[in-house]
């Protein structure tokens with residue numbers, strides 16, 4: 001898959017990333033002190049995903065340690081800047097962006113990182129928000145002719161997302177974000193997510209690494225201290241999307257309140273075709289046109305194999 005930004009570095013001489021295969025990355029784990037007890041690892045499984053424990057210790061524990069080190073470094077730098085300005089340093093949260101395709105496993109990774117980071121010293125209070133809360137409500141999307149473009153950059157209220165992250169980073173006592181319900185397939189008018197001065201804020205969403213809409217000005221990625229891009233082969237992600245759709249069809253869609261309740265009575269073949277249509281018409285074009293081109297902007301790229309196991313880790317060193 002072509003990645004225009006990567007061509008800057010692909011001149012045969014240099015790349016901004018150091019690339020480690022899984023074994024080399026996992027070898028870093030024993031030197032990191034384990035912040036999890038066995039019982040806690042079992043609790044992590046309760047997140048609802050079939051997470052392999054080897055995956056947690058080999059891959060995500062070292063990631064959480066690295067994030068914890070970066071958070072300590074950022075806090076020192078922040079103090080030094082305040083000293084330089086002759087100001088009293090105020091605590092500011094370390095902000096992490098998690099990007100990647102629909103169905104690549106962003107939510108699973110973001111929730112796991114929240115649990116792991118909270119167990120390290122200095123970062124006990126971790127909040128997680130997903131950018132779907134900043135999608136325009138369906139009525140507004142329909143008005144703009146964007147109902148078939150949910151998840152594309154223009155389907156979000158990007159100014160409001162930028163304001164939200166700025167306020168959290170600026171140390172506001174309490175900041176509210178809108179809430180998107182997958183059951184309703186829409187923003188819930190009176191529901192909100194409240195963030196209160198966390199040590200770490202994780203912002204997870206398809207397009208969090210996208211450049212500014214107008215090509216200039218600030219965008220949310222300018223406020224991130226660290227970004228993770230979750231990567232996999234497009235054909236594997238398409239399969240994960242269809243499998244998740246089939247699970248939802250048998251589960252959540254059977255709820256009469258679900259926007260997709262009409263899918264509940266489909267045969268498996270019909271549901272498979274419908275999922276494939278949504279993937280082909282919306283999610284894959286969004287991946288190819290908007291999401292994949294942002295991969296080389298990430299600090300860390302986690303490349304998954306066909307079974308969700310991380311096979312390669314790329315860490316930005318330049």
Ligand SMILES: Nc1ncnc2c1ncn2[C@@H]1O[C@H](COP(=O)(O)OP(=O)(O)O)[C@@H](O)[C@H]1O
Nearest residue numbers: 050051101102103104105106107108240244308
């Ligand atoms: N590490 C993993 N091991 C096994 N299955 C996973 C893993 N991560 C995600 N999945 C599955 O892949 C699908 C997509 O994951 P999810 O976290 O919902 O993706 P996203 O938030 O990117 O849309 C889900 O069905 C989930 O159960």
Ligand SMILES: CC(C)(COP(=O)(O)O)[C@@H](O)C(=O)NCCC(=O)O
Nearest residue numbers: 102130131132150151204205206282
């Ligand atoms: C809600 C989403 C846009 C993802 O939002 P995110 O939190 O990543 O910003 C996506 O899951 C979605 O619903 N896409 C629309 C196409 C589809 O029905 O899959």
